[in-house]
Amino acid sequence: TLTQKFSAISDRLRGSARITEADLDATLRDMRMALLEADVALPVVRKLLDEVRERGLGEEVAKSLKPGQLIVKILHDVLSDTLGGEPKPLDLQKIPSVILLCGLQGAGKTTTAGKLARFLTQQGKKVALTSVDSTRPAAREQLEILARQVNVPYFAGRGKRADQMATDALNQAKKDGIHVLILDTAGRQTVDDDLMAEINKVQRKVQASERLLVLDSMMGQAALEIAESFHENVRLSGCILTKTDADVRGGAAISVAQSTGVPLRFVGTGEKLEAFEFFDPQRMAGRVLG
Amino acid sequence: NRAGEKLTDSEWQDIEDALIMADCGPELSINIVNKCKKERQDNLHQLKEHMLNVFPEVKSLNDDKKPFVLLVVGVNGTGKTTTIGKLATMYRQQGKKVLVGAADTFRAAAVEQLSVWVTRAGADIVKQAEGSDPAAVSFDTIQRGISRDYDVVIIDTAGRVQTDTSLMNELAKVHRVIQKAMPSAPHEVWHVVDAGTGQNAINQVEKFKEIAHTTGLIVTKLDGTAKGGIVLQLTHRFAIPIRYIGVGETLEDLLPFDASNFVDELLP
Numbered sequence: 001t002l003t004q005k006f007s008a009i010s011d012r013l014r015g016s017a018r019i020t021e022a023d024l025d026a027t028l029r030d031m032r033m034a035l036l037e038a039d040v041a042l043p044v045v046r047k048l049l050d051e052v053r054e055r056g057l058g059e060e061v062a063k064s065l066k067p068g069q070l071i072v073k074i075l076h077d078v079l080s081d082t083l084g085g086e087p088k089p090l091d092l093q094k095i096p097s098v099i100l101l102c103g104l105q106g107a108g109k110t111t112t113a114g115k116l117a118r119f120l121t122q123q124g125k126k127v128a129l130t131s132v133d134s135t136r137p138a139a140r141e142q143l144e145i146l147a148r149q150v151n152v153p154y155f156a157g158r159g160k161r162a163d164q165m166a167t168d169a170l171n172q173a174k175k176d177g178i179h180v181l182i183l184d185t186a187g188r189q190t191v192d193d194d195l196m197a198e199i200n201k202v203q204r205k206v207q208a209s210e211r212l213l214v215l216d217s218m219m220g221q222a223a224l225e226i227a228e229s230f231h232e233n234v235r236l237s238g239c240i241l242t243k244t245d246a247d248v249r250g251g252a253a254i255s256v257a258q259s260t261g262v263p264l265r266f267v268g269t270g271e272k273l274e275a276f277e278f279f280d281p282q283r284m285a286g287r288v289l290g
Numbered sequence: 291n292r293a294g295e296k297l298t299d300s301e302w303q304d305i306e307d308a309l310i311m312a313d314c315g316p317e318l319s320i321n322i323v324n325k326c327k328k329e330r331q332d333n334l335h336q337l338k339e340h341m342l343n344v345f346p347e348v349k350s351l352n353d354d355k356k357p358f359v360l361l362v363v364g365v366n367g368t369g370k371t372t373t374i375g376k377l378a379t380m381y382r383q384q385g386k387k388v389l390v391g392a393a394d395t396f397r398a399a400a401v402e403q404l405s406v407w408v409t410r411a412g413a414d415i416v417k418q419a420e421g422s423d424p425a426a427v428s429f430d431t432i433q434r435g436i437s438r439d440y441d442v443v444i445i446d447t448a449g450r451v452q453t454d455t456s457l458m459n460e461l462a463k464v465h466r467v468i469q470k471a472m473p474s475a476p477h478e479v480w481h482v483v484d485a486g487t488g489q490n491a492i493n494q495v496e497k498f499k500e501i502a503h504t505t506g507l508i509v510t511k512l513d514g515t516a517k518g519g520i521v522l523q524l525t526h527r528f529a530i531p532i533r534y535i536g537v538g539e540t541l542e543d544l545l546p547f548d549a550s551n552f553v554d555e556l557l558p
């Protein structure tokens with residue numbers, strides 16, 4: 001783990017009164033390996049380590065009696081700075097507000113829609129769920145079941161295309177005085193131009209105040225391209241990481257945050273609808289560091 | 291002829307970067323590049339040969355029993371249910387009689403989803419009430435598979451993370467009960483892995499192999515950005531054969547694994 005590697009790094013630098021550039025570069029190489037093992041994307045690792053190197057050559061380290069420990073602390077700080085501070089609350093000022101969920105196939109969007117519905121209902125909001133997924137067998141049934149479980153209405157948006165269904169569901173939400181409409185969409189690959197155009201069109205039609213990327217926390221290097229692509233397409237306002245209960249290092253979170261600046265808002269910590277928490281940047285930085 | 295030309299240092303760096311960005315893992319990527327350079331296998335063709343040597347001789351499929359019983363496992367959302375639809379279709383096209391057991395008795399609309407695929411594939415399904423014991427469904431499915439003369443029986447299981455002890459115990463029980471129904475079964479246990487998975491795939495495959503005695507891998511979603519380089523590490527460590535790859539969401543989107551094509555895709 002990074003913590004084990006860090007004690008090795010600290011040991012190597014201990015006793016050296018001044019840290020040389022050679023020491024620093026050797027340390028950065030160890031950190032590079034550790035971050036890649038934690039699934040942080042390569043271009044992001046390079047940027048993070050440039051930052052660590054710059055601070056590592058600075059005054060503070062030059063004067064420090066324990067440069068090794070300080071370098072490690074610098075990396076921790078760079079990681080938690082990247083992950084941002086306390087997540088801000090969802091933007092739900094408009095009535096009805098739309099939360100659009102998007103992401104790759106199997107990431108956990110439908111389950112997360114149910115979790116969000118439960119979370120917001122507990123805050124006293126009047127919530128409704130809708131799905132515009134016409135591809136996956138029993139996708140809409142799946143969300144309907146979750147809607148019943150959390151006691152919120154499910155709107156079956158009429159229309160042939162996803163954007164038509166979304167618009168129809170939004171009109172129903174307006175009629176019924178719904179405060180928040182959670183919009184579940186079909187999984188899609190970023191290389192599929194038609195499907196990326198589809199989600200872009202859905203967003204233009206419903207003008208969701210929250211556009212959240214649902215991302216499987218065990219994703220590897222591809223998380224970088226995925227985040228950039230979805231961000232380019234719907235201008236993401238946030239990201240929800242799922243399946244963190246699989247004990248993942250979660251480097252994908254760092255890749256998303258560093259490359260797009262999209263804030264991480266929530267994490268899914270299990271299959272049950274209660275398994276849903278606010279994103280904790282300190283805790284995530286700790287996971288990545290092992 | 292590019293493949294035969296000696297690679298420059300900058301080209302080697304591009305290759306190492308490409309392997310890392312394909313999820314081959316930093317250690318394996320660096321080792322492959324260094325080993326090739328050291329042994330003077332320093333053109334693209336030789337590099338590919340070196341990478342192909344990671345893949346062991348493909349063992350023949352253990353599918354000569356009747357019915358051939360296949361257990362499908364993996365973490366949540368990797369594509370197990372959809373893949374079973376594709377496999378059922380493939381076996382039906384070979385003129386085989388296929389029975390599928392809906393042993394995911396937990397997730398919302400899991401049985402409905404599988405039923406649609408089974409109908410599309412022209413296969414038959416065994417299902418029980420929601421919340422019933424997956425082991426009981428598996429047992430019933432195999433019994434019916436034997437008594438009604440099916441050629442292939444495929445068991446769909448719920449997604450589960452390898453860190454969930456009670457769900458891994460449930461899977462161990464499913465495996466035991468399948469053996470009770472038919473001593474030689476399951477004849478194949480295929481672990482479905484999402485091509486976009488990072489280093490966690492190693493722990494996943496390791497734990498599932500311990501519990502469910504995995505005999506094959508299926509890598510899905512190779513139609514996306516992810517190159518599935520994690521497969522190189524999985525093969526290197528566990529030598530479990532990769533049987534098929536998923537390249538889309540329809541019934542035709544299943545291909546036999548081709549190591550040479552796979553390696554080509556990993557390189558820049």
Ligand SMILES: Nc1nc2c(ncn2[C@@H]2O[C@H](COP(=O)(O)OP(=O)(O)OP(=O)(O)O)[C@@H](O)[C@H]2O)c(=O)[nH]1
Nearest residue numbers: 105106107108109110111187243268269270366367
């Ligand atoms: N362990 C765990 N499983 C999760 C979590 N979130 C979702 N899942 C599971 O992941 C699987 C996929 O979830 P879905 O909600 O169907 O995913 P999706 O993104 O809607 O999938 P598509 O609509 O096909 O793109 C299901 O088995 C869920 O129960 C989580 O936080 N932890």
Ligand SMILES: Nc1nc2c(ncn2[C@@H]2O[C@H](COP(=O)(O)OP(=O)(O)OP(=O)(O)O)[C@@H](O)[C@H]2O)c(=O)[nH]1
Nearest residue numbers: 105106366367368369370371372449511536537538
């Ligand atoms: N693009 C692409 N999508 C796929 C592929 N295989 C499966 N999917 C999609 O991935 C999503 C999840 O597939 P499922 O078959 O529900 O996955 P699962 O492993 O059974 O999920 P759980 O039972 O919830 O654990 C669905 O939207 C599928 O259509 C593939 O090869 N390519």
Ligand SMILES: [Mg+2]
Nearest residue numbers: 109110133139
């Ligand atoms: Mg869904």
Ligand SMILES: [Mg+2]
Nearest residue numbers: 370371394449
């Ligand atoms: Mg399934």
